Amino acid sequence: MSKLKKIxxxxxxxxNAELDLVDRGISRLDDIAGLYQLTNxxxxxxxxxxxxxxxxxxxxxxxxxxxxxxxxSIVELPISLSSLPKLRILNVCxxxxxSLPRGFGAxxxxxxxxxxxxxxxxxxxxSNFFMMQSLRALYLxxxxxxxxxxxxxxxxxxxxxxxxxxxxxxxxxxIGQLTRIRELHIxxxxxxxxxxxxxxxxxxxxxxxxxxEENPWVPPIVEQYLLGISHVLKYLKTETYKILYNRLAQDxxxxxxxxxxxxxxxxxxx
Amino acid sequence: MTLxxxxxxxCSEGFEPHEKIVNSNGELWHTQCFVCAQCFRPFQDGIxxxxxxxxxCERDFHVLFAPCCNKCGEFVIGRVIKAMAASWHPQCxxxxxxxxxxxxSGFIRNQNRALCHSCNAKVKAQETGRYVCAKCHGLIDEExxxxxxxxxxxxHFNCTTCSVELDSTAREVKSRPGYAANDMLSYLxxxxxxxxxxxxxxxxxxxxxxxxxxxxIEERVVTALGKNxxxxxxxxxxxxxxxxxxxxxxxxxxxxxxTHYHQLFGNLCFICxxxxxxxxxxxxxxxWCVEHFSxxxxxxxxxxxxxxxxxxxxxxCKKCYEKFPSELRQRLRESHENTLKKPV
Numbered sequence: 253m254s255k256l257k258k259i260x261x262x263x264x265x266x267x268n269a270e271l272d273l274v275d276r277g278i279s280r281l282d283d284i285a286g287l288y289q290l291t292n293x294x295x296x297x298x299x300x301x302x303x304x305x306x307x308x309x310x311x312x313x314x315x316x317x318x319x320x321x322x323x324x325s326i327v328e329l330p331i332s333l334s335s336l337p338k339l340r341i342l343n344v345c346x347x348x349x350x351s352l353p354r355g356f357g358a359x360x361x362x363x364x365x366x367x368x369x370x371x372x373x374x375x376x377x378x379s380n381f382f383m384m385q386s387l388r389a390l391y392l393x394x395x396x397x398x399x400x401x402x403x404x405x406x407x408x409x410x411x412x413x414x415x416x417x418x419x420x421x422x423x424x425x426x427i428g429q430l431t432r433i434r435e436l437h438i439x440x441x442x443x444x445x446x447x448x449x450x451x452x453x454x455x456x457x458x459x460x461x462x463x464x465e466e467n468p469w470v471p472p473i474v475e476q477y478l479l480g481i482s483h484v485l486k487y488l489k490t491e492t493y494k495i496l497y498n499r500l501a502q503d504x505x506x507x508x509x510x511x512x513x514x515x516x517x518x519x520x521x522x
Numbered sequence: 523m524t525l526x527x528x529x530x531x532x533c534s535e536g537f538e539p540h541e542k543i544v545n546s547n548g549e550l551w552h553t554q555c556f557v558c559a560q561c562f563r564p565f566q567d568g569i570x571x572x573x574x575x576x577x578x579c580e581r582d583f584h585v586l587f588a589p590c591c592n593k594c595g596e597f598v599i600g601r602v603i604k605a606m607a608a609s610w611h612p613q614c615x616x617x618x619x620x621x622x623x624x625x626x627s628g629f630i631r632n633q634n635r636a637l638c639h640s641c642n643a644k645v646k647a648q649e650t651g652r653y654v655c656a657k658c659h660g661l662i663d664e665e666x667x668x669x670x671x672x673x674x675x676x677x678h679f680n681c682t683t684c685s686v687e688l689d690s691t692a693r694e695v696k697s698r699p700g701y702a703a704n705d706m707l708s709y710l711x712x713x714x715x716x717x718x719x720x721x722x723x724x725x726x727x728x729x730x731x732x733x734x735x736x737x738x739i740e741e742r743v744v745t746a747l748g749k750n751x752x753x754x755x756x757x758x759x760x761x762x763x764x765x766x767x768x769x770x771x772x773x774x775x776x777x778x779x780x781t782h783y784h785q786l787f788g789n790l791c792f793i794c795x796x797x798x799x800x801x802x803x804x805x806x807x808x809x810w811c812v813e814h815f816s817x818x819x820x821x822x823x824x825x826x827x828x829x830x831x832x833x834x835x836x837x838x839c840k841k842c843y844e845k846f847p848s849e850l851r852q853r854l855r856e857s858h859e860n861t862l863k864k865p866v
Contacts, residue, residue, distance in 0.1 A: 274820045275845070297821040300845050318793075322819040323845060341793070343818065346847065363795060366818070368834060369850060388795065391834050394850070414834045417853070435807065435835060439857060459787075459807045461835060465860055518847030 275300035665690035
């Protein structure tokens with residue numbers, strides 16, 4: 253522990269310092285003396301440690317812009333995190349979150365939120381989750397979502413939406429209102445149809461990505477997909493598809509494909 | 523001629539022998555008689571003025587007979603301009619609007635003012651709302667021809683090349699192709715060598731046409747995007763500010779300033795969300811400032827040579843990727859292989 257203390261001492265007086273505490277076997281932040289006094293640091297990276305939770309005191313670090321908690325065993329986040337006034341990037345990927353604290357969406361400046369590889373689903377999202385208007389990238393891949401709330405349309409600055417490896421049965425039509433979306437990852441879900449509004453998004457440019465493999469798409473979509481993404485998007489605009497969509501959107505609950513087997517997921521391990 | 527037959531012109535008396543006799547144009551005078559008819563004093567410097575047979579000193583002549591200038595109040599000696607019921611020095615009789623001398627060019631009485639032809643025409647034009655030809659001073663009924671900063675009837679001019687009579691569509695050419703527009707000599711040439719051409723001949727001369735306003739470019743020409751532009755018309759397609767020599771960025775046949783090019787076409791850094799200053803890393807449909815390109819799991823810097831894995835279209839360094847749950851790595855590998863198999 254004295255080694256960690258030394259690292260903390262070193263950055264204490266450097267303005268806008270960045271603190272790397274990667275892969276150091278840390279399980280309790282309270283054990284790192286002086287950490288909460290580092291109000292000067294702008295980045296704290298705690299990847300590959302053994303954290304199971306975060307102390308509320310972390311919110312003292314009021315100049316934090318980047319907080320990286322990747323690959324820990326965090327089960328719960330403190331609500332105080334959402335009050336960090338300058339936090340722009342929060343990475344909590346590969347952890348054990350099955351819920352988020354109430355009021356989690358109160359971040360004043362959050363731009364990138366990575367919650368991929370956790371145990372979250374739509375029922376665990378706090379009600380203000382989609383109030384984070386400053387978000388430009390939201391990663392929810394490798395979780396357990398079956399639906400995405402239509403309130404996602406509030407995230408008007410969203411450019412990247414990662415929903416890979418979930419249990420999604422259908423996407424809300426409101427996704428078509430996210431006009432700045434350039435990346436949409438929906439591979440490995442249980443989607444049979446896409447809302448026609450997806451075709452209104454700019455997903456075809458050289459800087460755009462639509463990943464949609466490994467879904468039980470209806471045959472006409474598969475046909476177009478084999479020709480290329482542009483054919484899919486063109487097809488979604490046709491009247492034929494709109495009729496098909498309206499019919500299938502009624503009974504998407506029937507004949508649900510099975511959920512993915514997540515027993516081996518590290519986020520589930522006890 | 524003897525002394526006995528000589529008599530003074532004024533007093534008709536004879537002259538004494540040896541007496542000094544004044545002879546003026548054949549007339550003889552006693553010296554005491556050769557004086558101003560008004561003040562009876564000798565002429566200063568011998569200068570006198572004659573009027574109706576009598577001689578006057580300069581001052582008395584002026585007082586009695588010389589006209590006074592209606593403008594400056596001084597006597598008018600020499601040429602007298604009689605106009606507007608008064609006398610004037612030639613240099614004092616001027617157009618009441620532009621102050622041009624009117625003695626030789628003639629004048630027009632307008633509301634009891636003496637005006638030159640062109641001012642009179644202007645005044646008349648103001649009343650009627652029409653332009654006045656700077657050449658014939660007549661009113662211009664049709665569109666005026668603008669030339670050297672003035673307005674004309676087109677029919678006073680002919681095309682420099684084909685001599686056809688011109689109208690308002692004629693083009694004034696300031697610098698002939700081949701002149702550098704910025705040196706002084708050609709500036710003077712421009713100033714005095716302006717020429718008029720009919721549209722047809724003008725087009726054949728190869729004067730560049732601005733891609734924005736479609737008008738000929740007579741000053742500096744900017745060549746970009748395969749077209750010519752007036753310096754002030756070559757602007758950012760987004761903010762419409764002229765580049766004025768600053769760097770521009772092209773995209774799909776349009777030019778943009780640095781800020782708007784990056785804003786519109788992406789080179790905003792994924793980490794800082796600012797326009798990437800200097801060199802840019804582009805990968806995974808994104809851009810990074812060189813100093814911000816890093817592994818998204820451990821935040822350690824990556825370089826151009828670093829190997830990285832793709833995780834949700836974000837870079838992950840090899841060390842971090844190897845610490846991923848093996849179950850996740852296996853699935854990522856499988857879906858990567860599936861993507862490779864996918865027909866395009």
